[in-house]
Amino acid sequence: MSQLSAATAPPEPAEAGLSEAAKKIEGRSPWQLAFERLRRDRVAVGSAIMIVIIALIAIFAPLAKRITGHGPAGQYRDTGLSPAGIPVGPNGMFWFGTDELGRDVLVRVIYGARISLLAGVAAASIAVLVGVVIGLAAGYFGGAVDTVLSRFMDVVLSLPYLVFAIALVSVIGSSMQVSIGVIAFFSFSSVGRIVRGQVLSIKEKEYVEAARSLGAGNMRIMFVDVLPNVLAPVIVYVTLLIPLSIVFEAALSFLGLGVVPPTPTWGGMLSDAINYYQVAWWYLVFPGAALLVTTLAFNLLGDSVRDAFDPRYNRLFAAEE
Amino acid sequence: MLKFLVRRLTLGVAVMWVVATAVFILYFIAPHDVARTLAGKQSTERVIQLIRHRLGLDKPITEQYLDYLNRLLHGDLGYSYVNSMPVVNVIKEDLPITASVAFGGAILWLLIGVSAGVLAATRPRSFLDRTVTAFALFFYSMPVFLLGQLFLLLLFFRLTMAGFDIFPGGGYVPFAASPGEWLRHLILPWFTVALVSASTYARLTRGSMLEVLGEDYIRTARSKGLRERRVIYRHGLRAGMSPVVTQFGIDLGTLLGGVILTETVFGLPGLGQQIVTSISDGDLPVIMGLVLLASGFIVLANIVVDALYAVLDPRVRLT
DSSP states (O other): THOOOHHHHHOOOOTTHHHHHHHOOOOOHHHHHHHHHHHHHHHHHHHHHHHHHHHHHHHHHHHHHHHHHHTTTOOOOTBBBOOOOOOOBSSOTTTTTOOSOOOHHHHHHHHHHHHHHHHHHHHHHHHHHHHHHHHHHHHHHOHHHHHHHHHHHHHHHHHHHHHHHHHHHHOOOOOOOHHHHHHTTTTTTHHHHHHHHHHHHHHHHHHHHHHTTOOOOOIIIIIIIIIIHHHHHHHHHHHHHHHHHHHHHHHHHTTSSSSOSOOOOHHHHHHHHHTTTOOOOOHHHHHHHHHHHHHHHHHHHHHHHHHHHOHHHHHHHHHHH | HHHHHHHHHHHHHHHHHHHHHHHHHHIIIIIOOOOHHHHOOOOHHHHHHHHHHHHHTOOOOHHHHHHHHEEEEOOOOOTTTTTTHHHHHHHHHHHHHHHHHHHHHHHHHHHHHHHHHHHHSSSSSSSSHHHHHHHHHHHHHHHHHHHHHIIIIIIIIHHHHHHHHOOOSSSSOTTTTTTHHHHHHHHHHEEEEEEEEHHHHHHHHHHHHHHHHHHHHHHHHTTTTTTTHHHHIIIIHHHHHHHHHHHHHHHHHHHHHHHHHHHHHHHHOOOHHHHHHHHHTOOHHHHHHHHHHHHHHHHHHHHHOOOOOOOOTTTTOOO
């Protein structure tokens, strides 16, 4: 998960004409400004559309079953395997070809989108919720609370996460819920550290002092006064955390530690494809392409979101030209 | 420096203690028959009795815990009943392969990442810069195990079928047996480990170098009449490398994860593949041992990285 912090390196500027737009219309919140920048960013719009399409495909996966007449776990040994028992390539009946059991790769790729998106979004959401709460507590209370929570996050961050995930799953057993839990566990620390850092500076602001002098309690200050002001970096982080979680889930499934077969997952299909890529390239290429397109779309969107929320990068580029 | 080492080693020991305790809780206190679990899936009742006696599972839990820590301190990682040998021996057998993959991959990863980042930063907004950025984004989104398989499909299978037998389709040849073959079998795994992470480093180096090259002391160096090459590599790169080195310390876990997946794709019988087969065999002692080994490696490597950080950037004091 640690790749994320590196991903915050300066990107391409989102939109050159931004400052003019900001001058024309006054009195906008930073959120409106960021959204406006995103809307003008062609890459952001394109990748967002791509993500919506993938989500729609996942939601309406049963339609694929109806159209092709092939279930995601159905084995079509008569039509889907050659007389020698070898998977058949893409044809009119199986658009993406079949796998070693004569199953329809297209239908399985479509159903696999459900697992990938669900695991990615669920794990990232849990990681963010936990990370925000822990980061808020560590940054706001400071002292011993901060020391304990920060050290804990440091230890989690320094663990070899895939090795630990393997150890955890080998004891608990594998399932969708375990995968999501494991991914969230190894992701929340990065969120927590970012939030903590932001809270440390925000809690010294005058308006927090004002709230306290008005008699606001810790909970109110933390969640009503401080939290909204740390959300921007968190939003940026979430869009980058989702593709990482999708890849993490796929890696677990690839190692046979994720969602239990015969439920189709992209990682699981890629794992089976290893033994057949020499006779059935489609078995490797289509699930691989689905995984790549999905993570690419989320990463491109994440980059654009970061640009939109962080106008500092525009200044950097302006200075150098 | 001595103070730094003592402090970091103490911290490292503390982390290792936390990891060892976590492993103990996971495997000894979790509600299952420890002896049966440790013995693996295909074990006889006799073996299970033997393990129960050997590990002192009839003793109170605190005594078991102390015994366990004591065994670890003496370098005893337990016994793999599936492989019929101590876990330490399993590790000794497979370590050279994993070390070959990991070190070669890491060197290539830094080499590609940093040089691509520097090239892009010295020519901002040029065609080259855009190409590097695009490639970086592409490979950043590429899962390690997918890249490895694409290499196998295109560079091994398709090339070999076309008559160019350049890359083998997996397997490992020890360095001592044939250095040339060792290299040939490791090239694709190295690039698999390296390319995905290198993309992150290209972007990181580019950003960091752009910032550094805008600093006053770079202008001073230029105005002194130093050659551009010297300005960038001697003055710029040294400071620009600091965030890269920090990040590398954090990414060691990613490196190990990448190695596990790469070994699985290329059928390299190293520790990564060992841990994966240990799961299907239910060989828990090996998994426990490898968790401890991997954590120990990361703790040690992080100390080295932090020391290196201070060497690169004299403003950083080791405390």
